[in-house]
Amino acid sequence: MNLNDQPRPWQLARRAEAMNPSAIREILKVTERPGILNFAGGLPSPETFPVAAMHAACAAILGEGSSIAKPSLQYAASEGLPELREWVATEMGKQGATVSPDQVLITTGSQQGLDLIAKVLIDAGAPVMVETPTYLGALQAFTPMEPHIESVDSDGEGVLPEALRKQLAAMPERPRFMYLLPNFQNPTGRTMPEARREAVLAVCREFGLPVVEDNPYGELWFDQAPPRPLLARWPEGVIYLGSFSKILAPGLRLGYVIAPSALYPKLLQAKQAADLHTPGFNQRLVAEVIRDGFLDQHVPTIRTRYHAQRDAMVSALTRELGPTGATWTEPKGGMFIWVRLPEGLNAQALLPAAVDAGMAFVPGAPFYARDPDMRTLRLSFVTSTPEQIDRGMAALAQVIREALSR
Numbered sequence: 001m002n003l004n005d006q007p008r009p010w011q012l013a014r015r016a017e018a019m020n021p022s023a024i025r026e027i028l029k030v031t032e033r034p035g036i037l038n039f040a041g042g043l044p045s046p047e048t049f050p051v052a053a054m055h056a057a058c059a060a061i062l063g064e065g066s067s068i069a070k071p072s073l074q075y076a077a078s079e080g081l082p083e084l085r086e087w088v089a090t091e092m093g094k095q096g097a098t099v100s101p102d103q104v105l106i107t108t109g110s111q112q113g114l115d116l117i118a119k120v121l122i123d124a125g126a127p128v129m130v131e132t133p134t135y136l137g138a139l140q141a142f143t144p145m146e147p148h149i150e151s152v153d154s155d156g157e158g159v160l161p162e163a164l165r166k167q168l169a170a171m172p173e174r175p176r177f178m179y180l181l182p183n184f185q186n187p188t189g190r191t192m193p194e195a196r197r198e199a200v201l202a203v204c205r206e207f208g209l210p211v212v213e214d215n216p217y218g219e220l221w222f223d224q225a226p227p228r229p230l231l232a233r234w235p236e237g238v239i240y241l242g243s244f245s246k247i248l249a250p251g252l253r254l255g256y257v258i259a260p261s262a263l264y265p266k267l268l269q270a271k272q273a274a275d276l277h278t279p280g281f282n283q284r285l286v287a288e289v290i291r292d293g294f295l296d297q298h299v300p301t302i303r304t305r306y307h308a309q310r311d312a313m314v315s316a317l318t319r320e321l322g323p324t325g326a327t328w329t330e331p332k333g334g335m336f337i338w339v340r341l342p343e344g345l346n347a348q349a350l351l352p353a354a355v356d357a358g359m360a361f362v363p364g365a366p367f368y369a370r371d372p373d374m375r376t377l378r379l380s381f382v383t384s385t386p387e388q389i390d391r392g393m394a395a396l397a398q399v400i401r402e403a404l405s406r
Helices: 023-031 051-062 082-094 110-121 136-145 161-170 194-207 264-275 280-290 294-320 347-356 386-405
Strands: 104-107 127-130 148-151 178-180 211-214 238-243 255-258 336-340 376-380
Touching: 051 280, 082 104, 082 255, 082 280, 104 110, 104 264, 110 136, 110 211, 110 238, 110 255, 110 264, 127 136, 136 148, 161 194, 280 294, 294 336, 294 386, 347 376, 347 386
Parallel strands: 127 148, 127 178, 178 211, 211 238
Antiparallel strands: 104 255, 238 255, 336 376
C-alpha cells in the first residue's frame, strides 16, 4: 500500500484551518536577536511592575496563620473572586456606569473575554463590525468562529457615524455586534471624543446593533481622562472588557467582562468550559494589592512615565521622519503611535531592512479586516528609553530614505 494514500490520522476542524499566528508574536521572535531595539511589542514597561507590593501581598496571603492561604490554592468559583467583582463594579460607578457585581465575570486576561464573546455570539457567516484598523487580537479571536467581518471607515476620531449607518442600511442581516476600542486604540492610539461617541451609539441604537467596548488602556491617560465609557450611555446594549495587565502586570493574566444580565449566564457557561475559573491565587493577589487604594498612587506614576516616553518619540519622529514625508498620530494616552510612510513604500517590505538596521516595528496590514493600508506601521514607546527611541527613529528614517532613493 502506498503510505501517501492513507488517510491523515488527524483531521483539523474548519475553525482550526482559519486560525493564524499573531503577526506581533512572530515579529517578537526577531527582536530576540542581540542589539535589536524593539518597538514592536505591545508590552507594558516592566519598570512599572509593583514587585514590592506583590511580594507583600504574597506574604499576607500565604503567611503563617493566614485564613486564606489554602482557599487561595483551591478551585474557585467560575464567576471570580467576590471582592474583585465588587471592586470592578465600584470603579465603573465612578465613571458613570451602574454595574452590579453579578454582571462582572473575571477572565484569564481580557483576551479570554474576546474569545468567550466570539463563542457565545458568532455563528458561521454572521456579520461582525470592526473599526478600520482594529486590534489584531480581536480579529484572531473572532476569525475561528467564521464570521463575515465588516470593516467600517474610520478617521482620527474613530468610526465615522454616517459610514456606519450606510453600511448597516445596506446589510441584509443585522451584525451580531460592533467591536470598538474608544480609548487610546491599539494600534492607532486614537481616542473617540464625546460627540463621536454619542453619534456612533445613536446609529447603533437606531439599528439595534450591540457594542463590545474594549478598554485595556483607558487608565493610561496623560493630561486628561477620556470621556465616559459607552457602557455608561447604553448599559443594555454594551459588553465591556477591562484588564489589570496594563496597570499592574500582564503575567497575572487577569481581566474582566461586564455583561448585561440576560447574556451573562451564557458567557459564564463558556468560561466554565474553557478553564473552569481564572487562577484563584492570582485573583486574591490582585485583590490584596489594590484593596487599600494602591492603584490611586501607582497608576499616576505609569502615566507620568509613558507621557515622557510619548513626548520623546514624537520629538524623534518630528526630527527624523518629518523630512521624509511620513505622518503619525500623537496619542493622548496609551502605548502606541501609528505611522504612515511616504507614498510608494510598503511597511511589510521595509521591515527586514529595519531589523538589519537594528530596530523593529509592527507592519500595519494585520490590523485591517480587509483592504489594508500597506504604508502603515505601529510603534510602541513604553519599553524604550529616550536614548533608545532616538536611535531607533534615526535608524528607521535612514531605512526610509534608502527605500525612497531606490
